[in-house]
Amino acid sequence: MSAPGKTPGLRSADVHAAGLTGRILWAEGTPSPEPGAETRNEPAYILIHGIGVSHRYMARLHAVLAASAPTYSLDLPGFGGTPKPGHQLSVEEYGAFIAEALTSCGIDSYVLVGHSMGAQFAIEAALHAPEQIRQLVLMGPVVDSRHKNVGRQSLALLLDGLLRESPSSNWIVTSDYFRCGPRWYLAELRAMMAYRTEERLAGIGVPVLVLRGSRDQVAGPEWSLRLSRTVAQGRLVEIPGVGHVAQHMRPKAVADAIRSFVTATTPHR
Template sequence: MTALLSADVEARGLTGRILWTNGTPPPGAQANGEPVYVLIHGIGVSHRYLARLHAVLAAGSPTYSLDLPGFAGTPKPGRQLSVEDYGAYIAEALKSCGIESYVLVGHSMGVQFAIEAALCEPERVQHLVLMGPVVDSRHKNIGRQSLALFLDGLLRESPSSNWIVVTDYLRCGPRWYLTELPVMMEYPTEKRLANVDVPVLILRGSRDHVAGPEWSLRLSRAVPQGRLVEINGVGHVAQHMRPQAVADAIRSFVSATSRQN
């Protein structure tokens, strides 16, 4: 896997991290006319479980990953952060890096962060890609959500993806994970998504029990330019298991909806 370069990013009194490959222009020097992808991780984890997808996308377009405040060894905030806080951080951090226009790609709770960032800076976000969106209406309490995640890891994921996720959870630590878990559970994903006015791709693994088919289809219909794509044979962390297929789906969607606009 190609090593990523990184830099700390401070915004709104919070510190996170932005990462890019040697082949990608550093923040502030992006090429004009190309889609710029920004990858956003979910609760407890980091850019590492997005690294395979990052590498595939970066081979053709400027691509950046974020490690958000409180996760991936970044400084823990002094208070619980709302999804809106994280969305505002993402929008301001990208602006401070000179990244003016982009496609946001969020996974799991990163879906929620991406929605809020898009609502915060609607003129900068070209498309939204929402992978494995939470919280499925079947799992609207912590017990059901936790069971869905556990069974997905046990039955659907590879040892390598589980290793990344578990070690990232340990680095995050239980205090911050449990601080943000209620925030994730209470966020009205479908209601907030309905306010987004850009093309939206909902992407799920066909065996993902965390983001089920009915829930994902409903989200794709919550916006005028919504589309649902399933990646065959994989679970919640589809971008690690099938990075080329996920990247192909994202590129095809961005290309098709850009022509429509």
């Protein structure tokens, strides 16, 4: 149950839904995902990567969250060495895949945590399965209204990598981009740029945390604040001193922010 490029310490299995194949990963101590698994009282954390990359740049956050709650990461179809679909997928199709894949794995109550384009995927998964989602976390969500063309978006990402990220995070991201390949990256870049994040987020009925690094100019402060105010139960948290890949640079601070938000917004029975 191992896969090329998989993070040491994580188990993995292929997952199939909607005619597509991805991968789900979990750590020792987290129940294995399987159909008919016993329903758990505690919702699971589901970590969703962004464009071109894989679970690997979420691995540090995964480890911290998994120490106290069931946590699963996904490698979505076409990314992280999973099979490339035969056609460009819309953000909506990725959202449906996530929701249906989790159901097929017996995971029926969860907190979705998406980073960058993964925030778009998470929104669509929440809209596809509103009964299963408990809270939604959008880390460094795209596309900031200041970067509404490919040139500006690409420049913001390039400057973030050069000026605000660590060599280890840059290595993970760059090597995953090579595995993804330019054709699939560019196909999904078009889907990312066309997605109406604010409009789709407005249909979410669960609590939403927008989380950004304080130095992140991919998801800037005005844009992030506006998103947090799009929903009735929205909140914005900034992680000091880091850029777009805050979950790799400051995993404990990010995990603490997520867990505090989930605790504060979970109804007491």
